Amino acid sequence: MATLIIAEHDNSILKPATLNTVAAAVAIGGDVALLVVGEGCQAVADQAAQVAGVSKVLLADNAAYGHQLAENVAPLVAELAKTAGFDYVLAPATTTGKNLLPRVAALLDVGQLSDIVSVESADTFKRPIYAGNAIATVKSLDAIKVITVRGTAFDPVAAEGGSASIEAVTAVHDAALSRFVGEEVAKSDRPELTAARVIISGGRGMGNGENFALLEKVADKLGAAVGASRAAVDAGFVPNDMQVGQTGKIVAPELYIAVGISGAIQHLAGMKDSKVIVAINKDEEAPIFQVADYGLVADLFDAVPELEAKL
Amino acid sequence: MLSMRSAPAGVGLDSNAKRQNSMKVLVTVKRVLDYNVKVRVKADRSDVDLANVKMALNPFCEIAVEEAVRLKEAGVATEVIVVSIGPKAVQEQIRTALALGADRGIHIETENSPESLSVAKLLAKIVADEQPGLVILGKQAIDSDNNQTGPMLAALTGLSQGTFASEVKIEGDEALVTREVDGGLQTLGLKLPAIVTTDLRLNEPRYASLPNIMKAKKKPMEVKTPADLGVELRAHTELLGVEPPAERKGGIKVSSVAELVEKLKNEAKVI
Amino acid sequence: MSEAVNAAERESMEFDVVIVGAGPAGLSAAIRLMQQAQDAERELTVCVVEKGSEVGAHILSGAVIEPRALVELFPDWKERGAPLTTAVTEDQIYLLGDATSARRIPNALVPKTMHNHGNYVASLGNLCRWLAEQAEALGVEVFPGFAASEVLYHADGSVKGIATGDMGIGHDGQPKDSYTPGMELHAKVTLFTEGCRGHLGKQLIEKFALDKDADPQHYGLGIKELWDIDPAKHQPGLVLHGSGWPLTGKGQEGTSGGFFLYHADNHQVVVGLIVDLNYSNPWLSPFDEFQRMKHHPLFAQYLEGGKRVSYGARAITKGGFNSLPKMTMPGALLLGCDAGTLNFSKIKGTHTAMKSGLVAAESVFKALGENDSVGQDISAYTDAFKASWLYDELYRSRNFGPALHKFGTLMGGAFNFIDQNLCGGKLPVTLHDTRADYAQLTPAAQSPKIDYPKPDGKLSFDKLTSVFLSNTNHEEDQPSHLQLKDASIPIGTNLPTWAEPAQRFCPAGVYEVVEEASGPRFQINAQNCVHCKTCDIKDPSQNITWVVPEGGGGPTYPNM
Ligand SMILES: Cc1cc2nc3c(=O)[nH]c(=O)nc-3n(C[C@H](O)[C@H](O)[C@H](O)COP(=O)(O)OP(=O)(O)OC[C@H]3O[C@@H](n4cnc5c(N)ncnc54)[C@H](O)[C@@H]3O)c2cc1C
């Protein structure tokens, strides 16, 4: 068995999402090859060769692949999968992977399993459907299995310790169907809610809008985004676009800190998939504690400044 | 009749666009569980329970319809055709799209909603028949969350693709598509005809008005079968079961801020 | 948005008949109108507007349904696939003594109206979905997602039709990008079938003084859940009714109501409690009464190990014959529960609502055939109604109370209790009950507080978790559809006198009194509202007016 993984990178750095995808491939078993496709991306190939569990790195370095346009990369991947005898083609379920892989699958005339969260057996996987409100167990019936992998569901393999060989791939596909025009990298001191690694949210317990400054100070230290409950928004403490929950933003950061939020199901609906949840609330029976990994029963006006000081 | 809202910036018409004056836009619409309804796994865990629950137009498809209609209002597109694939009930969603401003509908009748690759194969035939200048799909359907059909269709038709679009401009024989990618925005120039999939911020769909709903009932709708299109559907996956997500369990209570910080650093390793 | 601006921008459409509300009453009327038109080969245009996002989305009932009116509408309803499939197999009636005891009333002593042989356990929402399909097949225009927000009148004061609400107005009253003005729907005759406490029906009753010869209307609040249960405990067609605990606790004397638990198909049961809204203790919370009720072994025996699937609440019009207003006025009729055709001795309003629609459709069709002028008063309806079994049934249930009293002497206190609490002994014969439900509250200071147990998360739940299962939502950025005539009353009057009972009678957690540094603040979470109409009925200051929100908002009940 052999798996081909499309490495996620920006021509200079191998993105960590690749390591989670390798972990999924390791769970499947067999040889793991990483495909680095881009332009001037030798450095990425060198990093890829270090990744634990990877036996081979394929490097397709050409101007046609510079922006990893799906029209050009997909035929390359499909060709490699067929000619080099890969049984699996995997990519992280990032916007790059989601853009590319279905095009590969269609070229191979196979289906795709999107966003898997576990490997049950060589052909059976679990994946969330209905925005994670149900988990489907799906068996692939195709000879070549094309899969995108949800990063947060697999612990990354080590970025170092491997010693894979690097092989150059010379095939060039230039469909001349699309061109790169430009890009705008999101820049802000505070990340967007839906993209943040850490979020600190305040509820009605904050008392007023000014007190949100307490959360902002913590957020600055953690590089976090600031969110809010509906009650805080409705009371006019903060604007509507900060609302997390059923009718607000759906977030799944690595760390979610809920401050003065009771934990109504409609709020939980927006953040329950966070990796680690911390609750700070003065009512020890608040429902938020039923989902919090770490709960602190305390007055937020004492706890939050102290937290800021200790970070 | 009701005054139409003027087309907003996103679909700016430049002089070259006039050359595309015979451009048809094909839009796909999928019937899915209504966004407001909580999905429930059947007691026997064979699938989710959709008996008598409200179904609706996939929100991303609604955005696709809106974009196509705006292109038409801006004079860029000449005709907006909607396609849906599935049982008879999907005609309801085609009618909704027609009420939102699409001109005619095509229903490809299948027993259930086929898998993405099959959908893409059927759509590829429609693309071959209709020769649209642009095909707009939702980036994903909110039921199966596959996020596949657009790029698959692009592969099968050999056309360019612009996924996760937050802005679409037609300039000459190119579509300029701004895409919402991880960490920012990317703009691509796509050779027409092109396949575009919509993201949430592309536009805010309008409400269908009563007269338009009534008019939609009279707009043409063709019904075809996969056999008519010469497509044989094949299963690529088998659904073995569906379960509710694992319930999150409460963790521990810490006694102080110091302990909290210590745990986050050393145990959870998130700060 | 001022009405003047609206009227200037609004388009209009003309129909022969416009029907407001796709419940059993409205849909039956629509179907019968079209059936007659087809038979007579007469062109007729009929449209139904429904505020729910789909037909059935806002329908919440028991329901054990008597098929009598359905048979009249479609003699071949079975072949057509009407979703009435679970026949009632057994009736059981209980009197709950306290949190653990229950007494079964022997069948022989159960009044006849409580027998359900020949009836069906069904979802009224699903029946309405089916009726809407039939109506559309006959050529009725059914428009879900459109709320009638305004009655339109001709210059002579007769009803001209309705206007649907504007869409896309922000909370500040200003049009948003998505603004779409409402439509005027003009009709020769408009049928109002909004169900219990219709928002426009209420205005019509007042404008045309339709209730001047009737007793005040009375209401109950029905709260209901749908459960998946252990198949081993499931007995399709088993129907339980009863009353007693928990409404009889200390300090709740005089509170009445009744419960139901029906075994439907698919290993599901529905369980519910109807609390009469003439209760007097402002500390009472119908929601919490219902939650604690489910812990009684009578319910727990079925529910334990099961999973709650859905939740909802809806008021019920139960004044019956004595409270029935005049149902016709120039250009319009008021039908079904919008008028109050429910038979409380049977706790059934579906077949009666349907029948009122049927009779009205016949009268309207005939009248329009003879004279198709606009704005006429279809007074022939009143005679047709009086000649129908509906009138007979409602009239007879008037005597239901006294009959029960007679039974009461046989059975002793227990039966009297049923009379009072379950069968509405007060209802059909409450000739002296002329005090409206909202006027019944005693001041909080003089009322014993009620200590409700905390929900256990297995059989009982909190309000917000419950509302979650009603699939309720409203576009956030719109004016509140719960309007206060005087914004100072909740905190200025209701809070000191009745401890602001809206916090407790609303089954969806819409009303909160939030303690803030500057003092208490009244918070209205309009987004949570499940459209039960209780606040409009029970607010002791009659300060809350429920108006329709943007069309499509509200619950999305499946199978309720
Ligand atoms: C259809 C619908 C959609 C909804 N959508 C959303 C949504 O998207 N997002 C959302 O958040 N909610 C949503 N809600 C509302 C939700 O049900 C809750 O009402 C809301 O989340 C409550 O916010 P809260 O926890 O801030 O307020 P509360 O429930 O009032 O909780 C405040 C908490 O702060 C604590 N506290 C107070 N003072 C202090 C202090 N000094 N120190 C520490 N703790 C303190 C209290 O103990 C309490 O637990 C929705 C509801 C409905 C029905």
Ligand SMILES: Cc1cc2nc3c(=O)[nH]c(=O)nc-3n(C[C@H](O)[C@H](O)[C@H](O)COP(=O)(O)OP(=O)(O)OC[C@H]3O[C@@H](n4cnc5c(N)ncnc54)[C@H](O)[C@@H]3O)c2cc1C
């Ligand atoms: C776990 C799982 C098991 C499944 N098992 C089966 C099975 O056993 N048998 C089976 O037949 N199917 C099965 N399916 C298929 C499923 O029901 C979907 O219909 C299918 O995955 C289509 O994918 P999608 O809509 O999510 O595609 P996406 O790629 O997410 O859809 C993107 C866009 O494509 C367009 N589109 C998609 N479908 C249609 C359509 N029907 N009509 C018009 N436009 C459309 C829409 O614009 C949509 O927004 C399964 C799916 C999953 C996730």
Ligand SMILES: Cc1cc2nc3c(=O)[nH]c(=O)nc-3n(C[C@H](O)[C@H](O)[C@H](O)COP(=O)(O)OP(=O)(O)OC[C@H]3O[C@@H](n4cnc5c(N)ncnc54)[C@H](O)[C@@H]3O)c2cc1C
């Ligand atoms: C808990 C409970 C249990 C019950 N049990 C039974 C039972 O077992 N058997 C039985 O026969 N009956 C039962 N009933 C009574 C029965 O449900 C009603 O009598 C019946 O639904 C009345 O029908 P209707 O058509 O008059 O109104 P409804 O069924 O209330 O329908 C009115 C419709 O109009 C819509 N509407 C309202 N206002 C507007 C507006 N302004 N614009 C547009 N649309 C609008 C509503 O959304 C709704 O869809 C029960 C009721 C409750 C609450």
Ligand code: SF4
């Ligand atoms: S606000 Fe009024 S109508 Fe809405 S759920 Fe509460 S009591 Fe019922």
